[in-house]
Amino acid sequence: MKQYVILGNGTAAVGCVEGIRSIDPKGKITIVSEEKHAVYSRPLISYYLEGKTDLERMKYRGDSFYDDNACHVLYGTKAVSIDPKKKQVALKDRSVLDYDALCVATGSRPFVPPFEGLETVENKFSFMKLDDALDLEKALTKDARVLIVGAGLIGLKCAEGIRDRVGEITVCDLADRVLSSILDADCAKLVQKHLEANGLHFLLGDTAVRFEKNKAVMKSGKTVAFDILVLAVGVRANTELVKDAGGNVNRGIVVTETMQTSLPCVFAAGDCAEGFDSSIGANRVLAILPNAYLQGHTAGVNMAGGNERLTNAIPMNSIGFFGYHIMTAGAYDGEMIEEKTGSGVKRFFVSDKLLKGYILLGEIERAGIYTSLIREKTPLDTIDFDLMKKVATNMIYSEKDRRKTFGDVV
Amino acid sequence: MKRVYVNEKWCLGCHLCEYNCAFANSGMKDMVLALKNKKIFPRIHVEGDEKITFAVSCRHCTDPLCVKSCIAGAISKIDGVVKIDKTKCVGCMTCVLVCPHGALSPGEDGVMQKCELCLENACGKPACVTGCPNHAIVYEERGERV
Numbered sequence: 333m334k335q336y337v338i339l340g341n342g343t344a345a346v347g348c349v350e351g352i353r354s355i356d357p358k359g360k361i362t363i364v365s366e367e368k369h370a371v372y373s374r375p376l377i378s379y380y381l382e383g384k385t386d387l388e389r390m391k392y393r394g395d396s397f398y399d400d401n402a403c404h405v406l407y408g409t410k411a412v413s414i415d416p417k418k419k420q421v422a423l424k425d426r427s428v429l430d431y432d433a434l435c436v437a438t439g440s441r442p443f444v445p446p447f448e449g450l451e452t453v454e455n456k457f458s459f460m461k462l463d464d465a466l467d468l469e470k471a472l473t474k475d476a477r478v479l480i481v482g483a484g485l486i487g488l489k490c491a492e493g494i495r496d497r498v499g500e501i502t503v504c505d506l507a508d509r510v511l512s513s514i515l516d517a518d519c520a521k522l523v524q525k526h527l528e529a530n531g532l533h534f535l536l537g538d539t540a541v542r543f544e545k546n547k548a549v550m551k552s553g554k555t556v557a558f559d560i561l562v563l564a565v566g567v568r569a570n571t572e573l574v575k576d577a578g579g580n581v582n583r584g585i586v587v588t589e590t591m592q593t594s595l596p597c598v599f600a601a602g603d604c605a606e607g608f609d610s611s612i613g614a615n616r617v618l619a620i621l622p623n624a625y626l627q628g629h630t631a632g633v634n635m636a637g638g639n640e641r642l643t644n645a646i647p648m649n650s651i652g653f654f655g656y657h658i659m660t661a662g663a664y665d666g667e668m669i670e671e672k673t674g675s676g677v678k679r680f681f682v683s684d685k686l687l688k689g690y691i692l693l694g695e696i697e698r699a700g701i702y703t704s705l706i707r708e709k710t711p712l713d714t715i716d717f718d719l720m721k722k723v724a725t726n727m728i729y730s731e732k733d734r735r736k737t738f739g740d741v742v
Numbered sequence: 743m744k745r746v747y748v749n750e751k752w753c754l755g756c757h758l759c760e761y762n763c764a765f766a767n768s769g770m771k772d773m774v775l776a777l778k779n780k781k782i783f784p785r786i787h788v789e790g791d792e793k794i795t796f797a798v799s800c801r802h803c804t805d806p807l808c809v810k811s812c813i814a815g816a817i818s819k820i821d822g823v824v825k826i827d828k829t830k831c832v833g834c835m836t837c838v839l840v841c842p843h844g845a846l847s848p849g850e851d852g853v854m855q856k857c858e859l860c861l862e863n864a865c866g867k868p869a870c871v872t873g874c875p876n877h878a879i880v881y882e883e884r885g886e887r888v
């Protein structure tokens with residue numbers, strides 16, 4: 333019987349379990365979970381604070397998931413080293429696990445720059461884990477002033493989640509715009525306006541350099557008084573286990589299309605991994621949940637001796653703030669073609685007769701049709717591009733292609 | 743696995759399938775009460791132009807990307823049917839972002855909904871098929887596809 337070990341108990345781990353079980357119903361699966369919780373939907377921690385979900389509904393899988401898949405979970409301990417020669421993992425509690433195939437699914441951790449005086453701040457929080465959200469929740473009061481450092485996805489989702497439970501929220505970022513990793517300058521401006529209309533204050537192109545208890549001194553010299561500080565500057569992939577074992581690591585653990593690392597029998601998946609991004613034709617960390625599942629599943633299938641390759645992963649985000657929806661995908665590469673619609677803006681990025689990426693603000697209906705054009709690298713001269721710009725519809729395909737996808741085999 | 747298929751040559755573009763779908767999933771007994779003067783949120787929709795029309799609903803893909811992508815773990819495939827646990831959905835629309843067919847859309851409450859083949863509502867089999875006046879929508883076995 334094969335022995336599988338999975339480090340981490342998030343979405344990539346679940347994908348890995350389901351991948352293994354699609355091939356091998358019997359092998360022994362052991363999961364090492366640093367967090368003391370059964371797997372939960374990490375992106376829902378802001379919805380939890382907003383009251384749109386609760387701990388029960390946040391469960392990413394049903395209560396019987398581990399039993400149904402015959403997984404043994406070690407909660408509240410972590411892996412400290414991998415010995416790829418002996419095929420063993422050492423845990424913090426000094427126990428050792430043997431493996432035939434190992435999946436590193438350790439995710440990422442918050443990156444906290446060395447701010448001067450940070451230790452003088454009493455109420456400071458990260459926003460990555462359920463426990464972070466539960467801790468933050470305890471500090472929330474109706475008139476608390478909140479400073480969030482970082483106007484990225486995590487910082488802004490946190491802001492949305494707590495807005496109705498605090499007095500005022502200021503978000504600062506060294507970047508000159510919100511959501512700088514997924515929006516261009518024009519689109520960021522539109523989104524910022526919407527966020528401001530919903531009560532958020534921004535200090536952009538500016539960041540805290542020093543903290544004095546309840547006061548932040550900004551790079552610009554301004555000061556911001558706060559009761560609660562949330563640090564959402566960025567994240568770092570948890571790559572150390574593989575790096576220390578001599579494996580190939582850049583920003584993430586370098587993996588092939590089968591999720592194999594450079595160490596034999598060691599796979600990696602999710603936020604800790606740097607896999608192939610087909611929209612740029614190179615490896616990069618794609619820290620999004622769908623990718624964590626897809627990579628985990630691919631790793632699991634291959635760990636169990638099956639054959640699965642992940643060749644069309646791309647960055648893609650669907651994110652809403654106060655009822656306003658934003659979708660982005662791929663790379664913003666090549667010619668930009670803009671289409672203003674009644675309720676929103678669409679920007680398409682085209683090169684080599686292919687759709688490379690898009691940004692949609694406000695109008696997101698059937699956007700998966702666009703995403704599919706990027707992932708499948710559909711030549712744009714085989715579709716009705718003018719129609720595509722206006723609406724995402726299956727009418728853009730030829731009747732023949734449509735029949736193929738819709739299964740009309742008559 | 744039986745699925746809903748559409749023959750676009752026979753589709754009249756009458757949108758009756760949308761109404762039958764909305765009614766079947768309304769949980770109500772009276773079609774007039776369920777739909778009259780209301781904006782409907784069907785799980786099937788007609789696309790097309792003056793010449794061609796066809797109805798689109800969930801393909802219950804062999805390898806469903808929506809299931810793998812849902813950030814809430816709210817979508818699963820059970821006995822061949824892709825289903826949403828509406829209590830878990832937070833309306834993030836990631837399924838809309840990834841569905842290559844454009845087959846999901848939010849319901850009136852902002853929670854996502856999709857075709858679940860009417861297997862669990864009073865209809866028991868796809869209402870769009872039963873009500874299609876030109877038999878352009880059928881429910882049959884045609885083998886697996888992505």
Ligand SMILES: Cc1cc2nc3c(=O)[nH]c(=O)nc-3n(C[C@H](O)[C@H](O)[C@H](O)COP(=O)(O)OP(=O)(O)OC[C@H]3O[C@@H](n4cnc5c(N)ncnc54)[C@H](O)[C@@H]3O)c2cc1C
Pocket residue numbers: 339340341342343344345364365366367374375376377378409410411412437438439440459460461485486489490570573601602603604618619620621622624649650651813834
């Ligand atoms: C607030 C927030 C909002 C988000 N919103 C979205 C969104 O809307 N859409 C989207 O696509 N993505 C979103 N994401 C990103 C998404 O949550 C991640 O991409 C996804 O959770 C990655 O899954 P993973 O399994 O790779 O890692 P994780 O979910 O981070 O799981 C890794 C686990 O491994 C554990 N671990 C680490 N080291 C060890 C060790 N040595 N031994 C044992 N265990 C270890 C960690 O404690 C952690 O529990 C969001 C993230 C956050 C924080």
